[in-house]
Amino acid sequence: MNRKFVLYIVAFAAFLGPFTQTIYTPILPEVARQLHSTSFIVNLTISVFTVFLAIMQIIYGPLTDLKGRRKVMLFGITLYVIATVGCFFSETIVFLLVFRAVQAIGIAAGSVVAVTVISDMFEGKERGQAMGTFQMLVSLGPVLGPVIGGFLSGLFNFHSVFLALAATGMLALIFNYLYLKETKPDSVEGGRFQLRNFAAILQNRIGSSIIYLAFIQYYVFYYFLVFLPNILTDSYGLSAEQKGLVFLPMSLGIVVGSYLGGKIQARIDGKRLLVLMTYLNAISVLFFLIFYSISLPWLLAGIIFFGLSLGFSLPVQTTLLTDAFKHNRATAIGAYNFFRYIGMAVSPIVGSLFYHIGGYNLLFGFIVIVYLTFALLLSRRHLGAQTNSPSLKKG
Numbered sequence: 001m002n003r004k005f006v007l008y009i010v011a012f013a014a015f016l017g018p019f020t021q022t023i024y025t026p027i028l029p030e031v032a033r034q035l036h037s038t039s040f041i042v043n044l045t046i047s048v049f050t051v052f053l054a055i056m057q058i059i060y061g062p063l064t065d066l067k068g069r070r071k072v073m074l075f076g077i078t079l080y081v082i083a084t085v086g087c088f089f090s091e092t093i094v095f096l097l098v099f100r101a102v103q104a105i106g107i108a109a110g111s112v113v114a115v116t117v118i119s120d121m122f123e124g125k126e127r128g129q130a131m132g133t134f135q136m137l138v139s140l141g142p143v144l145g146p147v148i149g150g151f152l153s154g155l156f157n158f159h160s161v162f163l164a165l166a167a168t169g170m171l172a173l174i175f176n177y178l179y180l181k182e183t184k185p186d187s188v189e190g191g192r193f194q195l196r197n198f199a200a201i202l203q204n205r206i207g208s209s210i211i212y213l214a215f216i217q218y219y220v221f222y223y224f225l226v227f228l229p230n231i232l233t234d235s236y237g238l239s240a241e242q243k244g245l246v247f248l249p250m251s252l253g254i255v256v257g258s259y260l261g262g263k264i265q266a267r268i269d270g271k272r273l274l275v276l277m278t279y280l281n282a283i284s285v286l287f288f289l290i291f292y293s294i295s296l297p298w299l300l301a302g303i304i305f306f307g308l309s310l311g312f313s314l315p316v317q318t319t320l321l322t323d324a325f326k327h328n329r330a331t332a333i334g335a336y337n338f339f340r341y342i343g344m345a346v347s348p349i350v351g352s353l354f355y356h357i358g359g360y361n362l363l364f365g366f367i368v369i370v371y372l373t374f375a376l377l378l379s380r381r382h383l384g385a386q387t388n389s390p391s392l393k394k395g
Contacts, residue, residue: 002179003121007130009175010117011137013077013110016165016172018141020084020107021049022225023149024161031158037093045097047345049104054341056108058198061334069113069120069330070182076109077176081169088162107169111138111337116330119322120183125266127322131315132262136255139311142225143251197328198335206271206324209378210317211336213278215343216374217310220285220367222347224250224303227355227363236296250303257311264312270320275378277313282371284309289364 024031032042064072083106086099114134122130152160201207225247232238232246265273288302318333325332354363 003130006121006179006181007118007133008137009172009179010073010110010114011134013073013107013172013176014114014134014138015110015141016080016169017053017104017107017110018138019145020080020103020165021046021053022142022145023165024153024158027149027153027158027161030153031096034158035091035093035096041093041097045093045100048097049100050341050345052101052104053108054338054345056105057112057334057336057338057341059334060109060112061331062197064109064113064116064330064334065184065328068182068184069117070176070180072109073113073117073176073180074173076106076113077169077173079106081166081173082106084162084166084169088159088166108337112330112334114138115318115322115333117180117183119318119329120185128265128270128315128319129262131318132259132265135258135261135311135314135318139254139258139314140251142221143247143254146247147245197331201325201332201335204324205381206320207332207335209381210274210321211339213274213313213374213378214317214336215339216367216370217281217313217343218340219343219347219350220281220306220371221310222344223351223363223367224306226348227351227360228303231292231299231360235293236299246300246303249300250307253304253307254311254314257308258314259311261312262315265316265319270316270323274313274316274320275375277309277316278371278375278378280309281306281313282368282375285364285371286368289361289368292360 028039028042028046031037031045032039035042060072060076080103083099083102087096087103090096090099115131118130118134119127148164149161152164202211228246229243232243238246261273261277268276284302284306287305288299291298291302293299317336321332321336322329351363354366358365
């Protein structure tokens, strides 16, 4: 088995989740027009996708530990392709909502299985580097989605987006079918789905620290995706095309940060690096808050800084988490992804409330305080694993 090639094909499957989530956000008004619906109902097609993406993480985690990596991955991608074809043929908003939900149910397997497979195949420093490559590829999804979706819909119509996704999904299915072998170790003993398994992860020092940090980070990340276009319109009067291009530097920052984060783990202890990156995350948001209104170049510097600091942290998180839960990696990753997606889902709702109360100062100022408080907590705990911390592995 060519481990590097398998890394790329499972990362591609995981990439499809956030990519599909955001690919047609630039054309939501067109979707509402063509399906004779309202903007509120059409926006639900994004929210429904995110909610099911989150819920299925806690289903696929134990299922992957029980049934194996290959079976779950192939099932998930197959279901995704079928649902995407359903989205393509949907002529009413009801059908589109249903198939978007099934889309999410299918592709949710990608992120859980991918990280678990990488953890199975790589050890030590190699695992950290592999996680860096994985996070680098997956982080392109949320930002490349709107860019490619806008391009396709401009040339054709919004249905072409789903046709392209179906073709891409088929490609992922073929490659995973041909090259992904079962990597589940014999020592992994799957069990029944139990909520107490997830409670055990949250009671573990490393598990809880990483999962709560992931929630905060993706909550903030979606602040930028949701509120940055308004800032660019109100402060700088940019066109839709120009606003789409502004997201690319942040995406590049995440990609570069993820790659470097995977490399730097070989030199710095992962727990200390995680604490350092959390402080850096807080500083990057504070930097953006101070400088975003001065000029567009300063705003770009702020989002690049944020992207780099986020990217640095991601491979460290998944490496530490899979090291801490060797016997139940998929379950731990499922919990981790669940909290990340919940952070994405609640961000626009809570953020809108803060914005209406105190504008961008309260919106971003609040999260700086949260970040710094959590960084202080991590420093005190040192992210040290408790010798008596709960484990999902019995005996």
